[in-house]
Amino acid sequence: xxxxxxxxxxxxxxxxxxELEAEGALVAQDAQAPWFARLPLVSHLRRSVGLQRAMLVxxxxxxxxxxxxxxxxxxxxxxxFSATSADGQDFGTQLPLGSPGHLLGTTVSGxxxxxxxxxxxxxxxxxxxxxxxxxxxxxxxxxxxxxxxGGWLDRILVMxxxxxxxxxxxxxxxxMSIVISGGQSSAWGGILAAAISITVxxxxxxxxxxxAEVVRLxxxxxxxxxxxxxxxxxxxxxxxxxxxxxxTLPLIFTLNSSEAILTLAALGFLGxxxxxxxxxxxxxxxxxxxxxxxxxxxxxxLFPGLAIVLSVLGVTLVGESINDLNDPRLRTRRPARRxxxxxxxxxxxxxxxxxxxxxxxxxxxx
Amino acid sequence: MSSPTTTAEAPTAPTARRGRRAGGGLGRYILxxxxxxxxxxxxxxxxxFFLMRITGDPITAALGGRLxxxxxxxxxxxxxxxxxxxxxYLDYLGSVLRGDFGTTYTDNTPVATVLATYGAxxxxxxxxxxxxxxxxxxxxxxxxxxxxxxxxxxxxxxxxILGYATPVFFVGLLxxxxxxVQLGWLPVAGRISSRGELTMGRITNPSPSYxxxxxxxxxxxxxxxVLTHAVLPAVALGLLTGGIFLRLVRTNLIGTLEMPxxxxxxxxxxxxxxxxxRHALRPALIPIVTVMGMQIxxxxxxxxxxxxxxxxxxxxxxxxxxxxxxxxxxxxxxxxMLAVIVAVSNFIVxxxxxxxxxxxxx
Numbered sequence: 001x002x003x004x005x006x007x008x009x010x011x012x013x014x015x016x017x018x019e020l021e022a023e024g025a026l027v028a029q030d031a032q033a034p035w036f037a038r039l040p041l042v043s044h045l046r047r048s049v050g051l052q053r054a055m056l057v058x059x060x061x062x063x064x065x066x067x068x069x070x071x072x073x074x075x076x077x078x079x080x081f082s083a084t085s086a087d088g089q090d091f092g093t094q095l096p097l098g099s100p101g102h103l104l105g106t107t108v109s110g111x112x113x114x115x116x117x118x119x120x121x122x123x124x125x126x127x128x129x130x131x132x133x134x135x136x137x138x139x140x141x142x143x144x145x146x147x148x149x150g151g152w153l154d155r156i157l158v159m160x161x162x163x164x165x166x167x168x169x170x171x172x173x174x175x176m177s178i179v180i181s182g183g184q185s186s187a188w189g190g191i192l193a194a195a196i197s198i199t200v201x202x203x204x205x206x207x208x209x210x211x212a213e214v215v216r217l218x219x220x221x222x223x224x225x226x227x228x229x230x231x232x233x234x235x236x237x238x239x240x241x242x243x244x245x246x247x248t249l250p251l252i253f254t255l256n257s258s259e260a261i262l263t264l265a266a267l268g269f270l271g272x273x274x275x276x277x278x279x280x281x282x283x284x285x286x287x288x289x290x291x292x293x294x295x296x297x298x299x300x301x302l303f304p305g306l307a308i309v310l311s312v313l314g315v316t317l318v319g320e321s322i323n324d325l326n327d328p329r330l331r332t333r334r335p336a337r338r339x340x341x342x343x344x345x346x347x348x349x350x351x352x353x354x355x356x357x358x359x360x361x362x363x364x365x366x
Numbered sequence: 367m368s369s370p371t372t373t374a375e376a377p378t379a380p381t382a383r384r385g386r387r388a389g390g391g392l393g394r395y396i397l398x399x400x401x402x403x404x405x406x407x408x409x410x411x412x413x414x415f416f417l418m419r420i421t422g423d424p425i426t427a428a429l430g431g432r433l434x435x436x437x438x439x440x441x442x443x444x445x446x447x448x449x450x451x452x453x454x455y456l457d458y459l460g461s462v463l464r465g466d467f468g469t470t471y472t473d474n475t476p477v478a479t480v481l482a483t484y485g486a487x488x489x490x491x492x493x494x495x496x497x498x499x500x501x502x503x504x505x506x507x508x509x510x511x512x513x514x515x516x517x518x519x520x521x522x523x524x525x526x527i528l529g530y531a532t533p534v535f536f537v538g539l540l541x542x543x544x545x546x547v548q549l550g551w552l553p554v555a556g557r558i559s560s561r562g563e564l565t566m567g568r569i570t571n572p573s574p575s576y577x578x579x580x581x582x583x584x585x586x587x588x589x590x591x592v593l594t595h596a597v598l599p600a601v602a603l604g605l606l607t608g609g610i611f612l613r614l615v616r617t618n619l620i621g622t623l624e625m626p627x628x629x630x631x632x633x634x635x636x637x638x639x640x641x642x643x644r645h646a647l648r649p650a651l652i653p654i655v656t657v658m659g660m661q662i663x664x665x666x667x668x669x670x671x672x673x674x675x676x677x678x679x680x681x682x683x684x685x686x687x688x689x690x691x692x693x694x695x696x697x698x699x700x701x702x703m704l705a706v707i708v709a710v711s712n713f714i715v716x717x718x719x720x721x722x723x724x725x726x727x728x
Contacts (some may be wrong), residue, residue, distance in 0.1 A: 016491060020643055050515070050719060051515065051520045054523075075550035076514060125630075131522055143672060159405060159409065162406065163405075163406045163409040163410050163413075164713060166663060167410055167663065167705055167708065168663045168664065168666045168704060169663075169664075169667060170667035170668075170671070171666070171670070171685075171701055172669060174670075174685075174689065175414060175416070175417055175418065175697075178418070178689070178694075178697075179417045179418070179420055193620075229430070252632065258531065261384065262533055264537070265533050266533060266667075266671055269533070269671060269674070270534050270671070270686050270689070271673060271686070271689075271690060272689070283533075286533075286535060286536060286539065287535075290535075290538065290539060292545050293547060294542075294543050294546075294547065294554055296547050296548075298543050298547075301536075301539045301543075302539075302540075302543075305532075305533070305536035305539060305540070308508060308531075308532075308533055308536060309531050309532050309533075309536065310531075312530075312531035312532075313527065313528065313531040313665065316527055316530060316531055317527065320527060339451075363509070
């Protein structure tokens with residue numbers, strides 16, 4: 001699936017074979033396990049050791065906390081995200097930490113910090129889900145068609161994707177948010193605007209991965225065999241190619257989820273996000289907190305910021321661990337007595353291209 | 367898995383292969399690669415132009431509620447925004463080719479002047495940040511690789527992920543809170559103090575860099591002033607990239623440290639430090655060069671946020687200002703400028719990668 005690998009073809013396929021062999025051994029090992037243990041995350045958890053397991057567990061816990069908070073926001077949050085008064089009484093602005101009724105104080109506009117941090121999870125999760133699902137759908141579809149059909153359509157799409165990919169993603173998201181919402185908008189309007197802005201940035205990533213894989217698979221004998229027996233193009237694309245080309249998607253999926261939160265926050269910080277009265281958004285809150293900082297008021301900025309960090313951290317740790325566990329060269333080696341033969345073989349295949357699979361490459365565009 | 371060189375090389379792959387058939391060398395590769403900048407920039411220019419025009423013309427956007435509909439129509443006709451979109455597009459392409467990016471609406475300055483004035487500040491910030499990133503990323507990556515799977519590695523890797531998970535503007539806020547507000551060591555924002563700016567006004571032909579000017583004036587206090595203002599923004603932006611360098615150095619160094627030639631050097635009695643810093647490090651640095659290209663794109667995105675956080679008056683800060691004012695001519699100009707910078711830096715990085723590693727050329 002590598003678009004251009006600096007390794008000569010022979011060496012690359014050797015490394016790939018070894019990797020597949022190791023993968024096969026793991027699958028076989030997993031095959032004896034009960035069904036629940038073969039689920040993606042569970043099997044990863046079973047395979048992990050030491051630090052890698054700790055990272056995966058922390059990541060899963062943080063992600064679960066994010067999702068739960070988003071789900072239960074109306075119950076947990078003491079006030080509404082846009083409330084500046086309760087029972088006809090104003091909260092007061094810039095109340096310090098631990099004020100009665102306002103555990104984390106209030107902002108310069110008189111919002112309750114804790115409530116806005118909690119409600120912010122909803123916005124983040126909504127944008128994350130919309131953006132990732134939309135870009136997954138569009139990107140995979142385009143990649144599949146482009147790779148399978150080939151010709152001028154392929155060339156134009158690749159060129160477009162490359163141009164968009166090379167562009168600073170935040171700038172693109174800014175341009176898109178201007179186009180979609182003219183800058184500011186209502187709750188769902190704003191969430192959709194942010195999600196679409198982020199989608200435009202992500203589509204090329206899915207497109208590239210799927211297209212490269214489809215181009216490789218297209219030459220495989222089983223695709224040719226399907227053609228010979230008269231299978232339709234739609235079925236070949238849907239069954240023969242798509243099912244085989246989606247191996248790396250979970251990783252891009254998690255990396256994009258974390259990037260979506262960061263992009264949403266960045267848009268909000270620059271003032272192109274969602275109106276504070278339509279939804280709580282951490283980036284906007286941080287923007288407003290910047291001026292507080294100079295006068296020593298730290299709690300209005302610290303907590304929304306921490307919320308961003310923890311959410312992104314959770315999702316990233318999950319993606320990171322999955323990547324490391326899927327890649328035999330990066331998987332932490334078990335102590336010798338527990339190490340299986342094929343894993344050792346794969347470790348021996350370590351080469352300078354180990355970096356090629358580093359998530360940093362994808363992350364590099366954050 | 368996609369290689370770190372993917373972005374940079376993908377568009378060149380077909381042409382590079384053609385080059386091999388023709389027995390092309392480095393010169394041909396560079397030419398072909400250079401020619402590929404043009405379609406990239408052209409596509410981006412077209413996409414940005416049409417996207418921005420979907421929302422309406424710049425005059426309505428900038429002056430919308432402030433003028434009567436008649437006045438608006440008059441201004442639009444004068445600026446030619448009532449013509450068909452395609453005609454406007456061709457007109458725009460023509461003027462860009464002549465180096466004319468239009469004039470801003472809010473402060474009536476040629477966009478080219480804006481780019482020249484503020485571009486230098488952004489360049490300065492990016493250079494400082496790359497230095498911070500290299501100083502932080504490379505040695506720590508070496509430490510992490512050397513102590514693979516032991517506690518220094520664990521701490522550094524978690525640190526690198528934290529660095530990625532923390533938005534630049536939050537890092538900026540924390541740095542400000544600690545070093546400017548609490549400790550009072552460093553200035554809160556800006557590129558130079560207002561007193562320094564007055565001193566700087568004495569210089570007759572100012573260079574783009576404040577630091578160079580300060581050195582030219584030979585004023586020690588001024589140099590310190592300029593440098594202290596740069597510390598926090600450079601650290602905020604540099605840490606982000608530093609984390610990525612750290613991980614890259616680590617993964618690559620782990621790869622090269624297991625190579626047979628390193629073993630053979632070890633058996634000849636080469637010290638562990640020298641092994642890590644000389645023998646294994648050099649080949650491990652090649653991917654970093656290619657990733658640098660992508661980093662430029664990311665850093666420019668990060669620069670918009672960092673500059674806004676620290677009121678560092680560069681292109682990113684101005685971009686945010688112009689966007690708030692809905693001055694889309696200026697926004698378009700700055701976005702185009704950044705796209706060109708990214709395309710050119712990707713080209714330079716590709717050439718460097720080809721010089722270091724002949725296999726890249728195929």
